[in-house]
Amino acid sequence: MTLDPGDTKPPGRLLTRMRAGFHHAGPFALLYGFYLFLAVGCYLPALHRLDTALIGKPGSDVLRNVWGFWWFKAMIVERFRLPAFTTYLNFPRGMTILVIDPLNCLLSIPLQLAVGLPAAYNLYIIAVVAFSAFAAFLFARHVTGSTAASIVAGVIYGFAPYVLSGSIAGNSEVVNVGWIPLFLMYFHRSLIGGRPRDGWLAGLFLVCTTATSWYYGYIVSLFAVLYVMGFLAIQLVRRRPVGRSITSLGRALLLFTVFSAVMFGLYRDILPSVERSTAQVAYDRWTTLAGNAVNLWEVYQPAPDRWDRPSLYHLPAVVLLALVPALLLGFRRAWSWALMGILALLLAMSVKVQTYPPEWQPSVWRLFETLTTVSSRLYRLFLELPLSGMLRFPARFIVIANLAVAVVIASGLQRVFLERGRLRLVWIPVSLVLALGLTRQSLTISRFHEMFAMTETSCPEYVSAIAEDPDWVGVANLPTNLQGGMQLYYQTIHQKPLINYVDFVTSRLYFINEHQIPLSLSDGLYGMHRRGFDPATERFPDTVPDWPSPDKLEQELALMKRFGLRYIVVERTLFKEESLEAFEALFAPFVEAVSRTETVDLYRLR
Numbered sequence: 001m002t003l004d005p006g007d008t009k010p011p012g013r014l015l016t017r018m019r020a021g022f023h024h025a026g027p028f029a030l031l032y033g034f035y036l037f038l039a040v041g042c043y044l045p046a047l048h049r050l051d052t053a054l055i056g057k058p059g060s061d062v063l064r065n066v067w068g069f070w071w072f073k074a075m076i077v078e079r080f081r082l083p084a085f086t087t088y089l090n091f092p093r094g095m096t097i098l099v100i101d102p103l104n105c106l107l108s109i110p111l112q113l114a115v116g117l118p119a120a121y122n123l124y125i126i127a128v129v130a131f132s133a134f135a136a137f138l139f140a141r142h143v144t145g146s147t148a149a150s151i152v153a154g155v156i157y158g159f160a161p162y163v164l165s166g167s168i169a170g171n172s173e174v175v176n177v178g179w180i181p182l183f184l185m186y187f188h189r190s191l192i193g194g195r196p197r198d199g200w201l202a203g204l205f206l207v208c209t210t211a212t213s214w215y216y217g218y219i220v221s222l223f224a225v226l227y228v229m230g231f232l233a234i235q236l237v238r239r240r241p242v243g244r245s246i247t248s249l250g251r252a253l254l255l256f257t258v259f260s261a262v263m264f265g266l267y268r269d270i271l272p273s274v275e276r277s278t279a280q281v282a283y284d285r286w287t288t289l290a291g292n293a294v295n296l297w298e299v300y301q302p303a304p305d306r307w308d309r310p311s312l313y314h315l316p317a318v319v320l321l322a323l324v325p326a327l328l329l330g331f332r333r334a335w336s337w338a339l340m341g342i343l344a345l346l347l348a349m350s351v352k353v354q355t356y357p358p359e360w361q362p363s364v365w366r367l368f369e370t371l372t373t374v375s376s377r378l379y380r381l382f383l384e385l386p387l388s389g390m391l392r393f394p395a396r397f398i399v400i401a402n403l404a405v406a407v408v409i410a411s412g413l414q415r416v417f418l419e420r421g422r423l424r425l426v427w428i429p430v431s432l433v434l435a436l437g438l439t440r441q442s443l444t445i446s447r448f449h450e451m452f453a454m455t456e457t458s459c460p461e462y463v464s465a466i467a468e469d470p471d472w473v474g475v476a477n478l479p480t481n482l483q484g485g486m487q488l489y490y491q492t493i494h495q496k497p498l499i500n501y502v503d504f505v506t507s508r509l510y511f512i513n514e515h516q517i518p519l520s521l522s523d524g525l526y527g528m529h530r531r532g533f534d535p536a537t538e539r540f541p542d543t544v545p546d547w548p549s550p551d552k553l554e555q556e557l558a559l560m561k562r563f564g565l566r567y568i569v570v571e572r573t574l575f576k577e578e579s580l581e582a583f584e585a586l587f588a589p590f591v592e593a594v595s596r597t598e599t600v601d602l603y604r605l606r
Contacts, residue, residue, distance in 0.1 A: 031137065034432065035130035035154060038439045042164060043126050045452055051119040053454035055167050062170025062455050063485035065101065066121050070492040072105035073112045084266040091474045091497035091564065096269040101173035103211035104128070117492055118457050125167050125175055132178035133158025136403060139181035140410040142188065143333055148424070148431035149413035153406035155435040156319055157181070160402045161446035168451055173213035177399050180220055183209050184403075187224055187252065191231050194244025196251060203255030210259070215396050218387065223340055223400060230336070289379065292393045293350030296371060297357070299398070315405060316441040322409055330411025341404025347382065348397040349375040459493055462595045462602035466567055467494035473566035474499040487569075499565050550586065557590050561605050567594070570601040 040047070046055050056062025075083040083102075087094035099105055104124065111120035137154035141147060157163075158178070166174030183205035189198040206224075210217025228249065235242045264271065299314050327338055352375075354368035382388055417427040443449060466475060476499040477487055491498060557565075568591060572580060591603035 028134075031151065032130060032134045034151075034435075035133040035137075035158065036127065038133070038155070038159065038436065039126045039129040042129065042159065042439070042443060042448065043122075043167075045449065046122050046126070046454060049454055050122050051116055052458070053456050054118055054170075055122050055125050056170030056455050057168055057453040058455045060168070060170035060455070061485075062121075063489040065104075065170055065172045066117065067485070067488040067492060068099035068101065068105045069108045069112065069121055069124075070117050071097075071099065072102070073109045073117075074495070076106075077109060077113070082266065088491065088497045091499045096267055098267055098270065100214075101176070101212050103208055104172050104176055121172075125172060128172075128176040128178060129158060129163065129167075131158075132163060132176065135178035135181045136406050139185040139403070140407055142185045143337070143407050144330070144410045144414040146410065146414035146417055148417045148427040149410040151428070151431040152413060152434050152438065153410035155438045155442075156315065156409060157403050157406040159439045159442050161314055161442055161448065162398050162402060164442070164448050165446065165451075168448075168453060170455075173216075174396075176212050177216070179205050179209040179212055180216060180399065181403060183220055184224075187227075187249075190248035190252060191228070191245045194248045196248060199248035199251030200255060202249070203252035206252060206256050207259045210256075215391055215393070216399065218391060219396060219400065222385070223344070226343075227336070227340070289350045289383075289392070289394050292395060293352035294348040294395050294398065295352055296345075296349055296354050296368065298355075299348075314445070315402065316438055316445060318441065319405060319409060319438070322412065323405065326409045326412025328412075329415040330408065330413075333414070334408045334411035337404045337407040341401045341408070343378075344397040344400035344404065346371070346375045346378050348394050348401065350379055350394040351376045457489065460490075460600065461597060462569065462600055463490045463494050465594050465602060466496055469496075469566065471566065472496075472564060474560075474564040475567045475569060476560075476565060477569045477571065496567075497564065499560070550589070553586065554590065557605060566605055568603045568605070570603065571599060572601060573599050 043055065046053075054062050054066055071086065071088070072083050075081045075086075083099070083105075084096060085094060086097045089095055089097065108120050108124045111123055114120070115123065133154040135154075136157035137150045140150035140153035144150060163175055163177060166172075183202060186198045186202035186205060189195065190202050206217065206220065209220055231245075232242055235245075327334060349371065352372070354372045356364055356368050379394075413431075417423075417431070466473070474497045475491075475494070487498065568587075570580075570583070587603065589606075591605055594602040594604050596602070
């Protein structure tokens, strides 16, 4: 039997569009693969310990952020609950919890299911570095229209030392900066074209930016408002219509408003604390910002005593040298973004007195003093804005400055790379080589691999003992080591609630309990907690509450046992010797030793 040719049907529209989409997406997939290759090269030491250590220096924020990754998976996948409230901390009362980078936590879930928590965190960090570079490429390509020039821009932004050093500090929200250029791209398209789709996508990517790092959401919103004001002023002077632009941006604002309303609803319990923090006196906010400001010279040439700190914000020297000619060549396209970068740099400097190398001439010092004066006046205006008190680290503005540098360089290269016909086949390989060279220079001048460190994830004996208990049990740490967050990471292994108040994964803006007293502990247990060494002050407290009487202790422990307390972890190194002896004597009738290591004892209630 043969088929009549007339019986055959042409492919459907959907299939045709899918084929066209795959054909169009192929080159972009290859480019992301190139950025991923560069990212793997940056983090090559991590591949040897992918599931036994975490990217980040010991004592950094890495364990706290990793806890958030695990917490989202535990709640959404295993218990089908919203992760906005937890009883795993401050058990049994619980607390509202605001993880610093919820979108990162959410997107990491498939990786966690596939390879486990440590490897998932490490692979995610590597992937989002490549994603940030790829997003900057798309934004620069939108501004310049040049593929080759935008490839270089992606490396300047995504592989900036500022981003890479964030991973050493354990700040996953600093590493994933890819949503910012995507928002700015569709925000700009909404302004100049007014298409409905661009407005919705701008709103979506602003939501993603904020959900990855709330302070980046705040920063890009601030710059977007300033850009809109300037754009509308120019359009009105030229007597051009702005209705479509306003309508498109209105869609973005609507989507972001809905997101904000949902977030305020979930975290309404912490709003009073936020209000108190943002309403602090101007002097306190000024002092906080000045303490975290950027010194302009050390942005690009840190002092030798700062090499071991995650504060590498400088860019390769070749990029800085190319800025002026690039701006001159591509001024028509890049002037507005260059102004944004200058403003971001001045805001990052905050009110810090600028220094310079002693061999420089006094005339240079006067220039630095002028920059400090301008920055200080800008910050006096900034502090008048709503919620400005929430931003404690002006250095975060550097990410906007880096993006502006990338766009300016791409605009200059666009005039050099004449991508017409066969010349495209020449300039794109040249740009790939330049991207590779700039990545290597960023790693070299920032000494990234010299500073690179990972935090071990080995499981102690006492954590294994807790994990093997089949009962739903609570764990108390007396006292708690507040420095490394290791107890938080151990919770991802034994998955038992912690009965003491822990604030590791929330901002200090969001203390529900202003006195930081463990709400779920009795006075007697809290007194024992205070008898320990305080790592924050590196000293023992001067005044300590009295020990409870044996009868009172028995009542308290019986009550806590009824709520689920089973284990008490005692970190001996944090106790005074006499306090430890008194503790052991007092608790002897009520607890039994489960395990003992060099520094930690584990007790179970009888």
